[in-house]
Amino acid sequence: MTNSNTIVGPLLTDLYQLTMVYGYWCHNKWNMPAVFDLHFRKNPFKGEFTIFAGLAEVLNFTANFRFTDNDIAYLKEQNFFGKNPNPQFFEWLKTLDCSKVKIYALHEGSLAFPREPLLRVEGPLAIVQLMETTLLNLVNYASLMATNAARFRLAAGHDKSLLEFGLRRAQGPDGGISASRYAYLGGFDGTSNVLAGKLFSIPVKGTNAHSFISSFTGLDDLQTRHLQNSNGEKVDFVARVIEIKERLGYKTHEGELAAFIAYAISYPHNFLALVDTYDTLHSGVLNFIVVALALVDFGYRPIGVRLDSGDLAYLSKETRKRFTEHGESLPKLTIIASNDINENTLVSLQQQQHQIDAFGIGTHLVTCQAQPALGGVYKLVELSGIPRMKLSQDVAKITLPGRKKVYRIIGKQGYPLLDLMTKEQDIVPQPGKKILCRHPFKSAKRVYVTPQQVVSLQECYWDGKLVKKLPSIHESRQYVLEQLAHFRPDHLRQLNPTPYKVSLSDDLYTFFHNLWEVEAPILEIT
């Protein structure tokens, strides 16, 4: 199902995972039961939320995790494992799979927050260590992209159509396909990427390009002049267009007009014109109107125009004016805008009361120009039943030890108040029962919360095999949109959003801080 079946295997990893695993194997540690959390430390795009995505690809990778004979042959012929590695190591590598692995995850499309385990991966140390790089690769970009798309959705408003047009600027072929997939999951309406449409059943949309327009120099280029009218007769369409043009007295670029006519004859039900090749208001929009009026005469319903340069707010308003000058003669027309649109452009266009119905968004969306990487990490939290934590002089990098549960606490007004992390065997928060929620690091920051509703966020998706059906991409997209409507808007807004709290239960707080004191060495400085 995913596009990357052929490359997403155990070799898609950092070499040190393999060399470390050889170390574990030599010291007979490989089979120790280990638990890793995959989480991030900071929301991207100066925002206060992240959309978790990539789960379908994670599970696909897990299901197919196996070194091929070819992989093993490659590893043997390199000098990765010292001078004379034990040949039994390679035999053992061949036997590895994920039949002893368990994966707990948030729903794909969940709003997620710093330090929450997006994935909890349990299994033999060597195997779950070998999965690290690939899991991070699959989750980081997918989540970043879905988050970016959701931010564009919030900036554009729910009534606008958002189309992803980024393939040509994406980071490689698969970068482009992933972008289309996760833009849709994050709330876009479709993509221009045909292959992504085919692979993931995403709506595919398109218009036309400047090269089509400029491939026509005049009306003589038109090889077909006739179009079927509403009486079913093939009538000279070009003549009708010229008649209307003369009646209106428009002086426009003839090559452009020819291109529009050609497109209308090929797509009479679907006529959408790119109007900025020569001059948007003095040629493109007028040529569109002429052809659109002729189509209406012939019984068709033209669609609209695409603006691809200039001041999009101004041009959209002027274009709309030109349309309304023709009153009832034209149906409601769509104005699509493209050309280097980013989140800030959308916000600014709103302020200028633009008249755009749909946005085609490329580079800034698919490369996540505002922040092209999510810093997800994968940290050991338990080994052989003993909780572990990563220490760091940078407090933000310290990880929460042990297996944890995450609950979303919904308040009286129906929106989420905070997420609460507990130890796995900890008290389960109950609706109507007051519970103490603590800041992970600041001991004085505590709050009592009485949940109206409690949602447990993690589910087990993999237990040696797939144990829970994944929702379709359409369902995940719907889930994203529902959550965006469900969270308090101040957590989601573009400028200075309010951080959403991720708290610890009192038990987890105490446990974490005790372990921290025990683990952190008191060094003697000489």
Place this chain on the structure above:
Amino acid sequence: MTNSNTIVGPLLTDLYQLTMVYGYWCHNKWNMPAVFDLHFRKNPFKGEFTIFAGLAEVLNFTANFRFTDNDIAYLKEQNFFGKNPNPQFFEWLKTLDCSKVKIYALHEGSLAFPREPLLRVEGPLAIVQLMETTLLNLVNYASLMATNAARFRLAAGHDKSLLEFGLRRAQGPDGGISASRYAYLGGFDGTSNVLAGKLFSIPVKGTNAHSFISSFTGLDDLQTRHLQNSNGEKVDFVARVIEIKERLGYKTHEGELAAFIAYAISYPHNFLALVDTYDTLHSGVLNFIVVALALVDFGYRPIGVRLDSGDLAYLSKETRKRFTEHGESLPKLTIIASNDINENTLVSLQQQQHQIDAFGIGTHLVTCQAQPALGGVYKLVELSGIPRMKLSQDVAKITLPGRKKVYRIIGKQGYPLLDLMTKEQDIVPQPGKKILCRHPFKSAKRVYVTPQQVVSLQECYWDGKLVKKLPSIHESRQYVLEQLAHFRPDHLRQLNPTPYKVSLSDDLYTFFHNLWEVEAPILEIT
């Protein structure tokens, strides 16, 4: 050979390419001989050069360009082509391939500049139009990535080792593989990405991670204590380490020491330790020294350490001091640094006289954080033998019409003076013969140049089939490094680099400006 064979086909495109081609086909224009230039308008990263890359993937795509039956079936079942598309269109689509296409290109790894055709693609209008999106996708990220890598190379200096560690933060699986490939082509020494190493014969490098270190809690965790010494006897290595540690009076983290010992026993020839898990200078470096001295006693040569947090300049200098305190007892050791390094960090580390020998670079490199997309475009420059140009109110977006040649003019001092574009049938610049070179837009900016040497930059790689062998990735990398040494440093420097001139021959200049006047409509504004 490329990683993406399975997905890089004619469906990896924007829908409008297909819908336009249906328009061309309906109007019998599909077979018109067309010429497209693929070029960019602005160098990335506020720099004044770009490395052209992606050619091998372009030619691979070209060689395999064919709609499969499955592709056609998908296109038929969608409503992309209006209500009742002509079924013959699909039959015709099936027959398309690149046997009538010609591709001229710069060498992969060339330094390239704005407006120069990286590719010139000639062939039937429909086919070369259908190639647009995929070609852009394949060239844009590859070139951006190679350029970024070359910039890191310039910032680090030619005597440092540069390793790409970015897979976990790359934009998807293929994003990661492309990053490894083009980082190497752009001048890196290796990657941590095992699969990229396997696919492209790139050196693969690695160290170890915090999870390995923290999986050991003390010396009791060591299952193997013995190591072969220089006499070929298996001797208790742990005892020797403890002896040395006590002699030196170091008080360090015991779990970390155990991890280092374990790694040294597995990799006695290749001992490299990550030293920042607990405290770099008070524990990690000291533990490393202890184990390294024991290895030397046993007849091995330890490699060095990796610093992954903190003030890298300071820590590297202090680490080097600790090493030199042991004088001749230790061999020359390598200090590797990682942790969120970007081009500016490298420049700043240089200024602080760091003691780092090798850099592991991830996120900023592979996502091209400083500018995550190259704005390559693909423009029609000739149709049915008639030169075409894209007009735009933005002068920077205007394209140079017709088939062009590009020459690199080398001056007396041996470095390139400027690149000269001419019409295809124009005068060929000759060594020792003065030639007029003109600014593309400013009529008064002209310069006479007498070349010492003239290099023609384009070659035909595809003429219905591959007609020129591609260099290996190692040769292309070498070519990048040679050019970086060959260009005047002020064009390459990080801060305020001098633009490198791309000039037009007098003929091309006149031809271009005449056509511009003819094409640009003088609209009547009412």
